[in-house]
Amino acid sequence: MVRPQQPVVTGDAVVLDIQIAQLPVRALSSLIDVLVVLVAYVLGVVLWAMTLSEWNSAFSDAVLVVFTVLALVGYPLIFETATRGRTLGKMAMGLRVVSDDGSPERFRQALFRALSGVLEIWMLTGGPAVICSLLSPKGKRIGDIFAGTLVISERGPRMAPPPPMPPQLAAWAGALELSALRPESAELARQFLTRAHQLDPRIRDEMAGRITGEVVAQISPPPPPGAPAPLVLAAVLAERHRRAVQRLQPRY
Known part of the structure; x- marks a missing residue:
């Protein structure tokens, strides 16, 4: 097996x-x-x-x-x-x-x-x-x-890299409380951003709104008013990845 x-x-x-x-x-x-x-x-x-x-x-x-x-x-x-x-x-x-x-x-x-x-x-x-x-x-x-x-x-197939941090949301993302975000929600957001360019615009906007609503309900503070849904997801995932990588660094 x-x-x-x-x-x-x-x-x-x-x-x-x-x-x-x-x-x-x-x-x-x-x-x-x-x-x-x-x-x-x-x-x-x-x-x-x-x-x-x-x-x-x-x-x-x-x-x-x-x-x-x-x-x-x-x-x-x-x-x-x-x-x-x-x-x-x-x-x-x-x-x-x-x-x-x-x-x-x-x-x-x-x-x-x-x-x-x-x-x-x-x-x-x-x-x-x-x-x-x-x-x-x-x-x-x-x-x-x-x-x-x-x-x-360490030689296994690589997953897609995390999305880059949107500069306009970097300050907001740096202050996020992320511990309540469920693994399934984070993975769903990652998969959506990876495939968003392949989706029909109407379906893409509908999915972006639904997934962002799910993610925002599990984090705090809420995103700035008017922030585009895909950028909110990208900021959340980029910040979470940055913190995880930081935790993996050796401490002397």
């Missing part, structure tokens, strides 16, 4: 230009990571075995335990934290881990995913992860569910 790609909707109900990663791509990414960890672990064990005669058995056992934890938990945790959601396998396949709202993965989320990966991927050979991904609408494995994350494809 190959799950179709879906856009990610942020906490502000903005449809971002990212796509949910499909299971086969994720599986190949995980296989690459497993091979990296296995190679590193074998090399580490060889070095550990070569130094057994120099240390007492208790210290040697402690070193092996620490190295095992670093290999299984430290690798995904360090890489995903340092690269904001990417391991070597994900880099190779063009994938990235993000929060459910589209924002960058946090340390706590990377830790949850790394710890659950020991059980899902290493101890149970990936079976639970595959089953959970097949059942999840967004292809999540168990670690993603508990961490509040999902894996996206």
Whole structure:
């Protein structure tokens, strides 16, 4: 079963230009990571075995335990934290881990995913992860569910860019309260603006008025009197996209 790609909707109900990663791509990414960890672990064990005669058995056992934890938990945790959601396998396949709202993965989320990966991927050979991904609408494995994350494809097909901000409505849009706007309304407005030039003028005006009325009822303050409906929709979507992109920027 190959799950179709879906856009990610942020906490502000903005449809971002990212796509949910499909299971086969994720599986190949995980296989690459497993091979990296296995190679590193074998090399580490060889070095550990070569130094057994120099240390007492208790210290040697402690070193092996620490190295095992670093290999299984430290690798995904360090890489995903340092690269904001990417391991070597994900880099190779063009994938990235993000929060459910589209924002960058946090340390706590990377830790949850790394710890659950020991059980899902290493101890149970990936079976639970595959089953959970097949059942999840967004292809999540168990670690993603508990961490509040999902894996996206950065090489997926791109959606149409957001409309440009109408200069005459920029000040009004900057002061908007947008949290009440439903995802369906935002997506409907986006699709209308994308296809408006293909519609009959009478139908276009009728749809613009209806969709704008729905959107305006969910935002505040209302648009300036006499503002054309398509420009109001464009201003709302442009501002929502700007805020979403701003939230995705790294914070130092």
